Amino acid sequence: MSLKVLIRNAAVGVLMFGGVAAATQANLITNGTFDTDLSGWTINVLSGTSGVTFDNGTAHVGRPGTPGTVQFNQGFKLPTTSTAVEIAFDYQWQINKPQQTDFFSVFFGYFQLGNGFVSSLLVGESSEVADFGNTISFKSTVLVSDVDFSGGFNNAQIDFFLQETNPSAGTRVQLDNVSVNVVPAPATLALIGLGLAGLGWSRRKSA
DSSP, X not given: OOHHHHHHHHHHHHHHHHHHHHHTOOXXXXXXXXXXXXXXXXEEEEEETOOEEEETTEEEESOTTOOEEEEEEEEEOOOTTOOEEEEEEEEEEEEOOOSXXXXXXXXXXXXXXXXXXEEEEEEEEETTTXXXXXXXXEEEEEEOOSXXXXXXXXXXXXXXXXXXOOSSSOEEEEEEEEEEEEOOOSHHHHHHHHHHHHHHHHHHHHO
């Protein structure tokens, strides 16, 4: 078999397998695009009179001019075989930059065997450095291990917090396109390895 054909076959195999792996991904988040409402999400006003409202296919986290802290979250089931998740969402600071600092933070957490609930900070941003009026598209891969799924409960969660301190003029954060996807096992690496092994065999044979 020629070197060109071997490379082509290996590439086709990787693309086909990669397509299957990608197709098996499913967003673990319910209603992450907020098409018609905020169903599937939980709003917890931790202090003051803050809140979350639905607006034209997005979620508005916070209420400008109403000091307080709000938590906007959703729990979901993370497969025990998961080794990594890809988390993505769009957010935008809106209204005006306040005189006193407001703070936006995002956490991902899950139950881990032997350690209980463990969490990672994804975003920690103050209004002082925020880029008001421009949408930020966040995407990150977070490693997970020893996922606890005993009892079949929601064993993972994503949390959005906004802490507002301004009594007269403040901020809010617009949120959209929230997704959490299990990253497929790197089986494509095995195919690439087979292709490289085939290349080595071909070279030895021709030698």
